[in-house]
Amino acid sequence: xxxxIVITSGKGGVGKTTATANIGTGLAIMGNKVVVVDTxxxxxxxxxxxxLENRIVYDIVDVxxxxxxxxxxxxxxxxxxxxxxxxxxxxxxxxxxKPEQMLELIKELKEEGFDYIIIDSPAGIERGFQNSIAGADxxxxxxxxxxxxxxxxxxxxxxxxxxxxxxxxLIVNRIRYDMVKRGDxxxxxxxxxxxxxxxxxxxxxxxxxxxxxxKGEPVVSEEDPxxxxxxxxxxxxxxGKEVExxxxxxxxxxxxxxxxxxxxx
Amino acid sequence: xxxGLVNFKGVKEGIYIYIKEGDLEIIKKELExxxxxxxxxxxxxxxxxxxxxxxxxxxxxELLEIIREKYNLYVLKDGLPSYLEEDGPFDGxxxxxxxxxxxxxxxxxxxxxxxNIVIIGDVNPGALIKAGGNIxxxxxxxxxxHAGVGGNPDAIVAAYNLQPTQLRIxxxxxxxxxxxxxxxxxxxxxxxxxxxxxxxxxxxxx
Numbered sequence: 001x002x003x004x005i006v007i008t009s010g011k012g013g014v015g016k017t018t019a020t021a022n023i024g025t026g027l028a029i030m031g032n033k034v035v036v037v038d039t040x041x042x043x044x045x046x047x048x049x050x051x052l053e054n055r056i057v058y059d060i061v062d063v064x065x066x067x068x069x070x071x072x073x074x075x076x077x078x079x080x081x082x083x084x085x086x087x088x089x090x091x092x093x094x095x096x097x098k099p100e101q102m103l104e105l106i107k108e109l110k111e112e113g114f115d116y117i118i119i120d121s122p123a124g125i126e127r128g129f130q131n132s133i134a135g136a137d138x139x140x141x142x143x144x145x146x147x148x149x150x151x152x153x154x155x156x157x158x159x160x161x162x163x164x165x166x167x168x169x170l171i172v173n174r175i176r177y178d179m180v181k182r183g184d185x186x187x188x189x190x191x192x193x194x195x196x197x198x199x200x201x202x203x204x205x206x207x208x209x210x211x212x213x214x215k216g217e218p219v220v221s222e223e224d225p226x227x228x229x230x231x232x233x234x235x236x237x238x239x240g241k242e243v244e245x246x247x248x249x250x251x252x253x254x255x256x257x258x259x260x261x262x263x264x265x
Numbered sequence: 266x267x268x269g270l271v272n273f274k275g276v277k278e279g280i281y282i283y284i285k286e287g288d289l290e291i292i293k294k295e296l297e298x299x300x301x302x303x304x305x306x307x308x309x310x311x312x313x314x315x316x317x318x319x320x321x322x323x324x325x326x327e328l329l330e331i332i333r334e335k336y337n338l339y340v341l342k343d344g345l346p347s348y349l350e351e352d353g354p355f356d357g358x359x360x361x362x363x364x365x366x367x368x369x370x371x372x373x374x375x376x377x378x379x380x381n382i383v384i385i386g387d388v389n390p391g392a393l394i395k396a397g398g399n400i401x402x403x404x405x406x407x408x409x410x411h412a413g414v415g416g417n418p419d420a421i422v423a424a425y426n427l428q429p430t431q432l433r434i435x436x437x438x439x440x441x442x443x444x445x446x447x448x449x450x451x452x453x454x455x456x457x458x459x460x461x462x463x464x465x466x467x468x469x470x471x
Contacts, residue, residue, distance in 0.1 A: 151372050154389050158371030193409075194389055197371055 002033075002110045002111040004117040005238075006136035006165075010152030012123030014144045015173035017230075018209060020120040021049045022220040023140075026235035028083035029221065035074065037105075039132040040122035044088035048085045051216020052077060052085050058173075061089040064101040070108050084114075090241055093129045095232040099134035106135030116238075125159060133160065139168035140200060145175050145186040150194055157195060169200035171234065177248045201234035203227050204248050271295040273303060278346050279311025284328070296328060300336055311341040321377045354415035354435075355379055355397030363398070365464040370394065370408065379415070390430055396420070407434070410455075418457045423467060427453040432462050 007023070017040075024036035041061065055075050063073040063086065072251035077083040081163050086109075089096060101253040109117050121132035131138065139160050143153040153170075160168055172188050179185035188202055210226035212218060220231040226246065233243045270287040273280055284292055285471050300307075311334075315325050319353075332338050334421035355361065362380035370376060370384060370393030381398035392408035394400050401413045406424035411433040413420030418435035429447060432439050433453050452467040 012376055152371040155391060158374050161371075193405075194387075196387070 002114045002117055003117060003138065004106045004110070004136045005138045005140060006119040006121050006132050007140045007142060007171075008121035008132060008156055008160075009123065009141070009142040009149070010125060010156040011149040014142050014143050014149050015171075016123075017045045017049050017120050018213065019140070019142050019171055019173065019203075020046060021218040022228075022231040023235060023238070024116070024118045025050075025077075025080055025083060025218040026220040027118075027238065028080045029118050030235055030239065031082070033082040033084075033113060034113045034116045034118065035086055035109055035112075037086045037117060037119045038088035039097070039102070039119060039128060040094075041088045042090065042093040042129065043122065044090050044214050046120050046217065047075075047085060047087040049087055049213050050077065050218065052087070053216075056087050059087045059089040060105070061092050061096045064097055064105055070105075070112065079217075083091075094122070094131065095140055097131050099130050102131050102134040125156065126231065127129075129156075129159075133163060133165060136165060137163065139165050140171055141168045141195070141197065142171045142173055143195070144173050145180070145188075145191060147150075147186070149170070150186070150191055156251050157197060168197055170195060170197050171200050172202045174205040175202055175248070200237060202245060202248070203230040203231055203234075204246075269295050269299075271299050273299070273306065276313070276346065279313045279341060280307060281313035281345055282315045284315060284317040284320060287419065289324055293328070293331065296331070300338075304336060307336075307338055312338050312347065312470055314340045314344045317347060318368065319378070321375070328451050354413065354417040356417065357381065358413075369404070374410075388424075389395070399423070418430075421451060421454050421456045423454040425452050427464060427470045429454060429455075434462055437462055 004207055007020050008183055009016050020036050024034045028034045036046060037060065038044050052075050058068040058073040060073065062068045063070055073086055075085045076086065106117060119132050119136060120146060122128035141157060142154050143149045157168055172191055180187045188199065194197060204226050205226055206227035208219050209227050219225055219228045222228045226248065230246055233246065236243045270285045270292050271282045273400035274283050275350040312401040315328055317325055329340060344357065357380060363383055364380060365383045366376060366387040368389045369386040370392040372389050375393045376382060377395040379397035382394060382396040383401045384394065386402045387404040388394060388402055388406045390407045393412045395414050397414050400410045403427065404424065406425040407428050407430065409431045410422045410429055412422045413435040416435050420434055422432055422434065426448060434455065434457050437457055451471050453464050455462055455464045455469050
């Protein structure tokens with residue numbers, strides 16, 4: 001039976017859609033049947049980031065309103081075997097879908113045989129967020145190393161706990177170790193001190209993400225970029241493998257050793 | 266009428282609803298059932314409002330809204346008669362009822378209790394703890410604590426690591442001084458002295 005994972009954050013612009021696209025693509029490359037679902041109705045982005053916006057005929061609203069069958073709404077990504085997208089609607093808003101409908105949709109997707117259903121949540125804690133978490137088995141919280149993002153992440157973790165989704169995992173995105181070393185940016189330990197959840201992965205700030213997003217080709221499919229390696233590590237950890245955290249310092253600095261020590265489980 | 270969480274009480278001024286401590290969703294359900302059953306009781310009498318054993322202001326408002334919308338029942342202007350209102354500030358700060366919570370309190374969460382509160386966990390920024398009595402935090406306090414709600418100026422706020430965004434004791438509000446203060450290595454207690462909130466080590470000689 002498949003697993004439904006919601007990727008959420010509270011704060012906007014921290015990298016939920018990027019994470020959804022890359023984790024979904026990464027897991028598919030590793031041989032799983034994956035669907036990425038965009039619940040940001042009215043402000044859809046996942047299709048653009050995946051490079052699939054020209055292929056959209058039906059969307060999630062059509063599927064839950066039964067205007068079309070689930071199979072018609074799913075877009076098969078021809079570049080990666082086993083990867084599908086269920087796009088959001090652009091011409092409606094978040095009141096077009098109800099949490100009960102999402103529950104049914106997730107159930108149907110599991111019946112379709114997907115190993116992983118990755119749900120891209122919109123920013124905020126209102127209806128869009130409520131829709132995205134309905135039916136989720138697990139949650140990944142994305143945050144950047146900034147106080148405002150961490151504050152929002154904390155709020156969201158509290159909301160998830162009160163709605164029965166426990167032990168969310170943390171993805172720290174866009175970290176810049178040069179700034180951390182100078183003391184100008186929060187480090188991962190500071191974030192975990194406040195959020196107190198398990199760390200799933202750390203993704204460095206990387207130009208390659210900007211480029212790949214604009215091209216519509218998730219960076220995880222590339223060999224070299226550090227962010228691609230970070231996302232591949234995250235995928236491996238999701239699949240249950242133990243992976244050391246990346247040495248994001250160029251030198252074998254004390255910092256990276258400390259991080260490896262702190263978070264090796 | 267069988268005893269449940271929701272009970273109707275008649276006094277000479279009218280009828281009020283007394284709500285015992287319990288899960289809000291269960292209370293809402295019971296409220297609906299019972300009002301449905303006993304709606305006739307309220308006709309021709311004054312509805313005085315809701316008195317809850319442990320309801321927050323917000324929850325009380327929510328329930329009154331539901332009653333107003335669904336049954337067109339309005340609270341009499343003066344509300345609950347004064348002898349039913351909470352009587353004075355909680356005075357059990359040396360010995361009194363205490364709520365114990367063993368988890369981290371996250372941003373946006375509110376813990377309210379009209380006695381003392383002990384939290385075994387951290388309190389994150391954006392969280393609010395309101396107690397009629399003392400607030401003791403076995404962890405890092407980074408949120409807002411309001412002790413002595415109701416006007417008790419002798420209540421204290423104590424934590425392993427006291428770094429609140431704001432502290433309120435009784436009716437006095439205070440925030441940490443501007444500029445960098447080194448955080449203490451030992452537990453600290455905040456209390457009111459000479460009309461302002463001061464923070465000192467948990468024992469005088471430490």
